[in-house]
Amino acid sequence: MLMLSNRVLFPWFDDSDERPFLEYYAEETITSLKYALTATVALHLLLMISDWLAFKEEFWILIYYHLYIIFSCGMAVPMFSMPLMKKHLFVLVPIFWIPSAVAIAVVLYFVDKAFDAYICGVVFTLLYACCAVRLLFLSVVVCCLLQVLFINIALLAKSSGADAYTYTNFIMIYAVTIGLVLSFTIEFLARRNFILRAKLDSERAKLDAILRDILPASILSRIRSGERRIADLNSPVTILFADIVGFTKFTVDQRPEFVVDTLNDLFTHLDAIAACHGVEKIKTIGDAYMAAVGIGDAFEKDAASIAEFALDARDAVAMLGKNRGIELRLRFGIATGRVVSGVIGNSRPVFDTWGLQVNLASRLEGLAPPNGILLDKDTTDVISARYEVSDNGFRDVKGIGCVPTYLLVGRSKNSINKCSIGA
Structure with missing residues (x-):
């Protein structure tokens, strides 16, 4: 009625x-x-x-x-x-x-x-x-x-x-x-x-939903509560940079639609793996992917989560390339230490990190071999008991100097991969 x-x-x-x-x-x-x-x-x-x-x-x-x-x-x-x-x-x-x-x-x-x-x-x-x-x-x-x-x-x-x-x-x-x-x-x-x-x-x-994609939930909550200046000094934070090997040549050889679709699938897989391991995605820059733990919503995570992310991402991207009939390989740089994090911008706010360790992770990524995961000493000290790590010698890092580097080979018997993300 x-x-x-x-x-x-x-x-x-x-x-x-x-x-x-x-x-x-x-x-x-x-x-x-x-x-x-x-x-x-x-x-x-x-x-x-x-x-x-x-x-x-x-x-x-x-x-x-x-x-x-x-x-x-x-x-x-x-x-x-x-x-x-x-x-x-x-x-x-x-x-x-x-x-x-x-x-x-x-x-x-x-x-x-x-x-x-x-x-x-x-x-x-x-x-x-x-x-x-x-x-x-x-x-x-x-x-x-x-x-x-x-x-x-x-x-x-x-x-x-x-x-x-x-x-x-x-x-x-x-x-x-x-x-x-x-x-x-x-x-x-x-x-x-x-x-x-x-x-x-x-x-x-x-x-x-858009803001959650741009900003970590914990940061978004602080902004909603009235906090106007988000600036934190975090330690220890583990920073990861990853990019596609030979991406410039790939963009020249392939159709634009194929390039964009491949990048979209790749970053979608990386986002899923990051979410699975509780890793905070910071941003993408061209074909580069930046993530971290120890800040944002990944405040309670340590370098082991970044290691798991890198190993899973390497395998998932290789599988994605195989399914698309192309060779896709990533290289990674990982560094641990103290960083400054915060939100900048009003019309398009961005959560970002700054500091020596951010620069170091970026430089290590450029020095890593294809499919290689290059670590600094602080990261190695945290994860060496649970992962297979090999000495990669001292490398001259631009703007920082000569630093010891290590390659993450794989998981040890004490490490269990908890995520399975299909490509």
Whole structure:
């Protein structure tokens, strides 16, 4: 019934959004109910004093009415927070409305002197159902019809004259008309706001996905918390650079589409392997791939994770080249030490690292043989117990000097490769 009426009243609202909207609007209604019912309790406590002063002879009838409203509203506040009640809220509220509608009709029947005063209460009650409680429009229509029905039954039972019928129904119809317009407007705006919020959330999710590809989650969280300058001194950090052997010649010999597709597949595989080993991808530069541990989301990882990444990446890229009918080989440079990391740029923020060890890893990558994984001494000291490492002698590194280097050969018996990324 609700779904059918909503299709008629709000044809522009997508049916697939109806259930999530009802859940969202139920939360809004529960909040409004709590405030409105609490205010009702306070109002009827004040009315008890007013009625005692104005209608002492009929006060025994009025006090039962007030106590009933106070008790029922007080019970309704926690009741409507129950999951079952919340699920069927827009059907149950009109049902719970029936005793209240009957109660005010009974008061109008028994208390002659209170008629003029309580017809204002009827108007207030109708508008209360329409606006304060934030029910669905259809639920409001039901509540208003019930209230009008029971008031007219009271008038009929009381054998009221035509003037009383005309006067009372004019006031009630006037109140109902205003109330229904307000109720429809409230629901219309709520549905439009729901759609706009859904679109905003969708766009925000897309933006978050893009930002997560650019920035580590831990860094993104710091930016969202209001931190404006992200600059850290990290140690120990292990930096890796990898690039494709002979890539320049490869771009000349192959079609542009094939070059781009190959690069895309290669970096996609490297990203998957990095994620598998908990390695933080820093950036890609042309055909070069930069990753690290000890910073960002890989803060708790050590050089062994980088070693696993390099070994898996070497095998996966070779398999990718075989599947594409070309020879693909990587060379790697890895160095460990202290680096500065941070975010630079406003329109296009970038997370990056700087320092001697970054330069050293880049230079070692250039000195490594095809499919070779060249290490500095600090990295070797960390992983030598778990991996096979061979001495590669001292090498003259541009801008740094003569440094000892080592080649990562493979895993030892104590090392277990936990990832299997197909090419």
